[in-house]
Amino acid sequence: MAYSEKVVEHYENPRNVGTLDKNDPNVGTGLVGAPACGDVMRLQLKINDSGVIEDAKFKTFGCGSAIASSSLVTEWVKGKTVDEAGTITNQQVAKELALPPVKIHCSVLAEDAIKAAIADFKAKRAARTGQAAAPSAPSPQLHK
Amino acid sequence: MTDHFQRLGLKAHVDLDVAALEARHRELALVHHPDRQTPGDAKARLRAAEETASLNEALKTLKDPVRRGVYLLKLHGVDLEKDEAGGSGKLPQGFLAEILDLREALEDARAAKDLEKVQTLARQIHERQAGTLESARAALRRLPAADAIAAATPLLAQLKYFTRFLEEVDAIEEEALG
Numbered sequence: 001m002a003y004s005e006k007v008v009e010h011y012e013n014p015r016n017v018g019t020l021d022k023n024d025p026n027v028g029t030g031l032v033g034a035p036a037c038g039d040v041m042r043l044q045l046k047i048n049d050s051g052v053i054e055d056a057k058f059k060t061f062g063c064g065s066a067i068a069s070s071s072l073v074t075e076w077v078k079g080k081t082v083d084e085a086g087t088i089t090n091q092q093v094a095k096e097l098a099l100p101p102v103k104i105h106c107s108v109l110a111e112d113a114i115k116a117a118i119a120d121f122k123a124k125r126a127a128r129t130g131q132a133a134a135p136s137a138p139s140p141q142l143h144k
Numbered sequence: 145m146t147d148h149f150q151r152l153g154l155k156a157h158v159d160l161d162v163a164a165l166e167a168r169h170r171e172l173a174l175v176h177h178p179d180r181q182t183p184g185d186a187k188a189r190l191r192a193a194e195e196t197a198s199l200n201e202a203l204k205t206l207k208d209p210v211r212r213g214v215y216l217l218k219l220h221g222v223d224l225e226k227d228e229a230g231g232s233g234k235l236p237q238g239f240l241a242e243i244l245d246l247r248e249a250l251e252d253a254r255a256a257k258d259l260e261k262v263q264t265l266a267r268q269i270h271e272r273q274a275g276t277l278e279s280a281r282a283a284l285r286r287l288p289a290a291d292a293i294a295a296a297t298p299l300l301a302q303l304k305y306f307t308r309f310l311e312e313v314d315a316i317e318e319e320a321l322g
Contacts (some may be wrong), residue, residue, distance in 0.1 A: 033240045035224045035233030035301035038308025040244045061247040 003064050004098035010068035015075050018057040020044040025128055028121025030113040034105055037062065041070050043113035047121050051082045058113075065103040069093050069110035077114065086118055147219060148202035158216060158284035162207055169203045210303045213280050217300055220293050224301055233301030243305050250309070254316050266313040273306040 003011070020027045026047055033040045039062030046055040056074040060067050072093060077085040093099075093107035149156040152168050174180070176195040181188040205211045214224050224233045246265060253261035280299035286292035 031237055031240045031244065033235060033243065033305065035235070035304045036226060038304040038306075040240055040247065040305070042244055059244065059248070061244065061251075 006097050007068040010071040011064040014071040016057050020057050028117040030116030032112045034109050041109050041113050043117045045117045053077045065106040068097050069106045073110045148205050151202045158281050213300050269306050269309050276302050
């Protein structure tokens with residue numbers, strides 16, 4: 001199966017690969033995996049006090065489409081507010097990268113990673129301010 | 145639709161005799177060999193080729209204990225092959241973090257061409273794979289109980305990550321030999 005030009009471009013020059021300090025109260029970490037392929041993706045967002053995403057880093061062990069999907073979303077979320085970033089859908093990612101049907105789950109992984117990172121950040125902030133975590137943001141992180 | 149077990153005349157069960165499975169496959173593959181059909185009967189030849197492909201797929205799936213387990217779950221309505229991140233095969237954050245760390249360690253070992261480290265990591269995963277597979281098989285023996293499905297699903301999902309890890313180890317070893 002041939003990858004689209006955009007996938008190859010992100011795969012060869014991935015943007016924002018790396019790690020942010022997961023203990024930083026302004027950093028939200030989203031960790032997701034797809035049992036279908038056995039691959040894992042970590043997305044981290046650094047969010048300032050106005051709720052704007054200042055930095056984003058990812059680390060993905062997966063196929064070209066999974067790497068391209070996570071690379072793309074790190075570009076997209078930077079400069080957006082948390083609420084704006086939360087509206088990014090897997091369809092937008094799949095469309096931008098021209099993913100074939102068998103690779104759609106890679107874009108789903110990227111969407112879930114954003115949501116998980118935001119939920120982690122919100123849970124941290126809620127814990128800091130002593131409020132209960134927002135029930136509208138379910139996440140595996142909340143179990144911890 | 146004929147499932148893989150039916151195609152090979154076997155009872156759908158987690159424990160199966162692999163030697164008997166292979167013998168049965170050989171027998172049927174001979175019967176359905178495209179070259180053994182009536183000469184000139186193009187339709188029979190095509191049907192035989194399709195049946196041969198199905199038989200090979202059935203053998204590949206049932207021979208491997210992890211694939212067999214995943215397939216048994218699928219017959220009971222849980223399709224890990226189609227599973228999304230938030231689906232039934234969703235695993236705890238701790239497990240995913242561990243896999244990510246291990247994949248990172250493997251990537252570092254690959255970059256450093258440290259084959260000894262690669263082997264150590266592979267042994268570690270092999271051990272966990274064996275233990276998890278044993279638990280998964282114990283759960284699958286209790287099928288079709290609903291709690292058996294619930295118990296086997298996360299274990300087989302974990303096994304998929306171990307399989308993926310070991311595929312990566314194979315690729316590194318081939319690269320080193322090449």
